[in-house]
Amino acid sequence: MNLEQFPKKVRIVEVGARDGLQNEKSVIDTADKVEFIKKLADAGHQSIEVTSFVRPDRIAQMSDAKELFPLVKKIIDPDKTQLICLVPNLKGLELASELGVKDVAVFTATSDSFNLKNINATVSQSFDRIEPVIEKALASGMRVRGYVSTAFGCPYEGAMDPRKAGLVAQRLDQMGCHEISIGDTIGTGTPYSVHKVLDEVLKSVSQEKVALHFHDTRGMAVANVMAGLERGIAHYDSSAGGLGGCPYAKGATGNVGTEDLIYLFHTFGIDCGVDLDKQCVSSLYMLEKLEKYTTSKFLQAYLNGKMKIYMPSPKDF
Amino acid sequence: MNLEQFPKKVRIVEVGARDGLQNEKSVIDTADKVEFIKKLADAGHQSIEVTSFVRPDRIAQMSDAKELFPLVKKIIDPDKTQLICLVPNLKGLELASELGVKDVAVFTATSDSFNLKNINATVSQSFDRIEPVIEKALASGMRVRGYVSTAFGCPYEGAMDPRKAGLVAQRLDQMGCHEISIGDTIGTGTPYSVHKVLDEVLKSVSQEKVALHFHDTRGMAVANVMAGLERGIAHYDSSAGGLGGCPYAKGATGNVGTEDLIYLFHTFGIDCGVDLDKQCVSSLYMLEKLEKYTTSKFLQAYLNGKMKIYMPSPKDF
Numbered sequence: 304m305n306l307e308q309f310p311k312k313v314r315i316v317e318v319g320a321r322d323g324l325q326n327e328k329s330v331i332d333t334a335d336k337v338e339f340i341k342k343l344a345d346a347g348h349q350s351i352e353v354t355s356f357v358r359p360d361r362i363a364q365m366s367d368a369k370e371l372f373p374l375v376k377k378i379i380d381p382d383k384t385q386l387i388c389l390v391p392n393l394k395g396l397e398l399a400s401e402l403g404v405k406d407v408a409v410f411t412a413t414s415d416s417f418n419l420k421n422i423n424a425t426v427s428q429s430f431d432r433i434e435p436v437i438e439k440a441l442a443s444g445m446r447v448r449g450y451v452s453t454a455f456g457c458p459y460e461g462a463m464d465p466r467k468a469g470l471v472a473q474r475l476d477q478m479g480c481h482e483i484s485i486g487d488t489i490g491t492g493t494p495y496s497v498h499k500v501l502d503e504v505l506k507s508v509s510q511e512k513v514a515l516h517f518h519d520t521r522g523m524a525v526a527n528v529m530a531g532l533e534r535g536i537a538h539y540d541s542s543a544g545g546l547g548g549c550p551y552a553k554g555a556t557g558n559v560g561t562e563d564l565i566y567l568f569h570t571f572g573i574d575c576g577v578d579l580d581k582q583c584v585s586s587l588y589m590l591e592k593l594e595k596y597t598t599s600k601f602l603q604a605y606l607n608g609k610m611k612i613y614m615p616s617p618k619d620f
Numbered sequence: 621m622n623l624e625q626f627p628k629k630v631r632i633v634e635v636g637a638r639d640g641l642q643n644e645k646s647v648i649d650t651a652d653k654v655e656f657i658k659k660l661a662d663a664g665h666q667s668i669e670v671t672s673f674v675r676p677d678r679i680a681q682m683s684d685a686k687e688l689f690p691l692v693k694k695i696i697d698p699d700k701t702q703l704i705c706l707v708p709n710l711k712g713l714e715l716a717s718e719l720g721v722k723d724v725a726v727f728t729a730t731s732d733s734f735n736l737k738n739i740n741a742t743v744s745q746s747f748d749r750i751e752p753v754i755e756k757a758l759a760s761g762m763r764v765r766g767y768v769s770t771a772f773g774c775p776y777e778g779a780m781d782p783r784k785a786g787l788v789a790q791r792l793d794q795m796g797c798h799e800i801s802i803g804d805t806i807g808t809g810t811p812y813s814v815h816k817v818l819d820e821v822l823k824s825v826s827q828e829k830v831a832l833h834f835h836d837t838r839g840m841a842v843a844n845v846m847a848g849l850e851r852g853i854a855h856y857d858s859s860a861g862g863l864g865g866c867p868y869a870k871g872a873t874g875n876v877g878t879e880d881l882i883y884l885f886h887t888f889g890i891d892c893g894v895d896l897d898k899q900c901v902s903s904l905y906m907l908e909k910l911e912k913y914t915t916s917k918f919l920q921a922y923l924n925g926k927m928k929i930y931m932p933s934p935k936d937f
Contacts, residue, residue, distance in 0.1 A: 304815050304850060455932075462936035490921070491932055493887035494846055498621050522880040522917030526843040529811055533621060563839040570810035598917075600839030604807070615772075615808055619779035 306571075310537035313568055313575045314350060315561060316484070316514060317343050319589065321352040321389060322558055323546025324364050329593050333367045337374045339589045343543065346581035350385040352408070352540075356395035372402050381405065387448060391422065396436050400443055407440050409433045409480070412452035412488070413467035416459035421452075426467075430474060437478045446482075449475030450516070454485045454500055455492035465496070469503030476508045483512055484540055487527065490520025497530035505534070514538035517559045519545060519598065524559035525567055532571070539564055544586030545598035560599025562586065572617040623888075627854035630885055630892045631667060632878060633801070633831060634660050636906065638669040638706060639875055640863025641681050646910050650684045654691045656906045660860065663898035667702045669725070669857075673712035689719050698722065704765060708739065713753050717760055724757050726750045726797070729769035729805070730784035733776035738769075743784075747791060754795045763799075766792030767833070771802045771817055772809035782813070786820030793825045800829055801857055804844065807837025814847035822851070831855035834876045836862060836915065841876035842884055849888070856881055861903030862915035877916025879903065889934040 320340050324331060331339075343351055353375055359366035368388070375386060387406040390396045399407055411429040412418045418426055433449075440447050453460075454468035472483045485504060492500075497515070504513060515531045515538070517524040528539055545560035561582055568575045583605045590597055597603060637657050641648060648656075660668055670692055676683035685705070692703060704723040707713040716724055728746040729735045735743055750766075757764050770777075771785035789800045802821060809817075814832070821830060832848045832855070834841040845856055862877035878899055885892045900922045907914055914920060 304811065304847065462932050493884060493932065494621065495887050495934060496932060519917055520921050521883055522842055522877070523884065525839055526846045526884070529843045529846060530621065560839070566838055567810060567840065567843070570812050600836060600915075604837050615779050615810065615813060617812060 305533070308535050309532050309571065309573065310535055311573065313532075313537045313539060313573055315348065315564060315575050315577060316350040316352060316387070316538060316540045317348045317543060317561055318352040318516075318540050318558055319343070319543035319546040319561070319586070321354055321365075322540070323542035324589075325355065325362060326547035326557070327364065327593055327595075330363050331589070331592055333371050333374065335589075335592050336367075336371055337378070339543075339585065340375050341378055342581070342585035342588055344379050344384045346585055347577040348384055349576060350387060352387045352389070355389035355391070356398050357389070357391055369398065369402070372399075372404065376403060390436060390440075392432060393436055393439065396440055400445075404445065406446050406448065408448040408450060409436055409475075410450035410452060411471060411475075412457075413463050413471050414453040414457035414460045417453045417457045417488070420459070426471065433475075434478060437480065441479050447480045448514075449478075449480035449483045450486055451475065451483060452486045452488045455487040455496050456489055458489050465500040465503045468500045469506055472504045472513075473507035476512065481512065482514055482538065483508055484514040484516045484538075486516040486540075487518055487524075490518035490524070492517060492527050493523045494526050494530040497527045498534070501531070501534050501536070510535050511537065514540060516540035518557060519559045520557075525563055528559070528564060528567060532573075543582065544590050544602050546586070546589060546593075557598050560586075560597065560602060562599045562601040562605065566601045570615050570617075622850070625852050626849050626888065626890065627852055628890065630849075630854045630856060630890055632665065632881060632892050632894060633667040633669060633704070633855060633857045634665045634860060634878055635669040635833075635857050635875055636660070636860035636863040636878070636903070638671055638682075638704075639857070640859035641906075642672065642679060643864035643874070644681065644910055644912075647680050648906070648909055650688050650691065652906075652909050653684075653688055654695070656860075656902060657692050658695055659898070659902035659905055661696050661701045663902055664894040665701055666893060667704060669704045669706070672706035672708070673715050674706070674708055686715065686719070689716075689721065693720060707753060707757075709749060710753055710756065713757055717762070721762065723763050723765065725765040725767060726753055726792075727767035727769060728788060728792075729774075730780050730788050731770040731774035731777045734770045734774045734805070737776070743788065750792075751795060754797065758796050764797045765831075766795075766797035766800045767803055768792065768800060769803045769805045772804040772813050773806055775806050782817040782820045785817045786823055789821045789830075790824035793829065798829065799831055799855065800825055801831040801833045801855075803833040803857075804835055804841075807835035807841070809834060809844050810840045811843050811847040814844045815851070818848070818851050818853070827852050828854065831857060833857035836874060836876045842880055845876070845881060845884060849890075860899065861907050861919050863903070863906060863910075874915050877903075877914065877919060879916045879918035879922065883918045887932050887934075
């Protein structure tokens with residue numbers, strides 16, 4: 304462990320309200336989503352993924368995007384918290400633009416099979432769609448985040464060649480994305496593959512533009528973040544309480560819990576700007592609405608009254 | 621990540637039948653424990669913690685130690701699988717000796733407060749008890765494993781000075797323990813403190829004698845094992861399915877799940893000799909008896925039918 308390679312500060316991109324909720328069956332009231340996002344911003348989050356401008360009939364949980372965004376925008380200080388919205392196409396971008404969205408995200412994957420099932424386009428075809436979206440977004444002064452899904456493994460193709468993640472990331476970078484989030488969509492990544500994928504991605508994309516997005520399906524996510532820290536990566540996606548994954552449901556593949564990452568960062572003395580106690584309260588607010596238990600082990604410990612025991616930091620050693 | 625420092629082979633010490641079950645409320649039938657241990661041995665385990673020779677009125681789950689051990693011994697090949705029994709004192713050792721136990725384990729902690737609550741002795745007083753046990757065990761040709769509890773944190777004292785773990789480990793080493801297991805009893809350890817504690821322990825104890833024992837209370841255990849691998853540590857304690865911790869119960873502090881570790885090792889191409897599929901089947905056998913869900917995220921994914929997707933290994937990259 305070479306602490307000198309570690310970033311001094313990290314930023315969490317809280318994806319619970321979008322990537323998390325999108326994978327939850329119970330559809331949450333718009334007002335409850337607004338309150339959830341407000342709590343997350345109050346906890347100190349600099350970046351919150353708010354919603355996705357998809358066709359309302361495609362994903363029920365995201366069908367209130369048009370109503371939700373203005374309500375959130377009204378109460379969140381844009382200088383403190385970046386509000387990110389997914390836009391799958393030009394129609395989504397147009398809507399986002401009308402509503403005054405400043406940060407959009409586009410997505411593709413490294414796997415043709417996954418992309419075909421998900422967005423009915425090969426990886427190459429997806430770039431034909433994304434390119435005009437990015438161009439138009441940049442022209443209207445927005446910032447664009449790019450997602451690279453299935454970078455570590457694909458449910459249909461299995462292991463993915465890390466060079467594919469490198470090439471997709473490079474292309475998103477060249478198109479003008481200010482940040483590229485490398486995603487372990489199905490949670491098969493491990494520290495070994497994280498290093499291999501970063502070897503490829505960092506060949507063309509500069510370190511400060513790279514974010515990592517892990518799902519904790521097989522319990523590797525925190526170790527994967529450690530691998531990212533060792534490579535100097537400073538941006539990590541996570542979801543409040545591990546929203547999106549359910550320990551009881553078939554097909555559970557939730558994002559790593561934000562609480563687990565804040566705890567990890569804290570113990571290294573790395574500042575992420577988010578208050579852990581407030582984060583727990585925010586997560587529990589939404590988990591209660593969903594009537595579900597958390598997949599975040601830290602939040603489980605918190606619920607068991609164990610957080611107060613002590614929070615070790617480097618000065619303790 | 622310097623893979624050259626990683627051990628080529630690792631050994632898991634499967635503690636589900638003792639450390640795991642001891643923390644479960646439902647008392648399991650002796651015959652079911654025997655079957656569980658048989659399944660674990662068949663999965664390839666080289667070391668299984670079987671039971672603890674404590675006073676039968678102290679821990680109900682361990683009160684069948686005298687009946688259990690001979691039944692296990694009868695069916696397990698001693699050349700393939702080491703059967704470890706905890707002995708808290710000379711009386712326990714005597715019983716173990718009569719039953720033909722070859723591997724015993726003794727335990728103490730780095731924290732006086734914890735030891736006083738647990739065994740009514742300070743750390744220093746505990747050594748007065750342990751020393752004759754180790755001497756006698758060695759004299760009768762047994763091997764002795766030493767446990768260092770609360771090495772990373774104590775429920776009463778908070779953060780522990782890593783030098784204490786170093787000193788306790790050194791003393792157990794000097795007394796003749798062939799292996800010293802450094803335990804994160806309450807699961808507050810993180811990769812940072814693992815490195816700090818190992819800095820101290822490795823000053824006096826040679827690397828090949830050190831084992832690490834993590835509880836996954838705050839989701840850090842797999843990352844902690846990664847830190848251990850980086851320091852060349854080759855022995856890891858874990859429990860089948862994360863037995864001992866319950867996601868619903870207050871005070872859940874289960875051992876890291878054996879499945880999560882086998883998966884981690886596999887993806888690095890590190891041989892641990894245990895078949896992951898057979899491990900899952902063994903764990904599920906006992907979880908069914910306990911009527912509980914697993915805390916191991918890998919086993920959760922396995923139950924969701926996700927293991928078959930693919931098992932990445934270094935040759936995939």
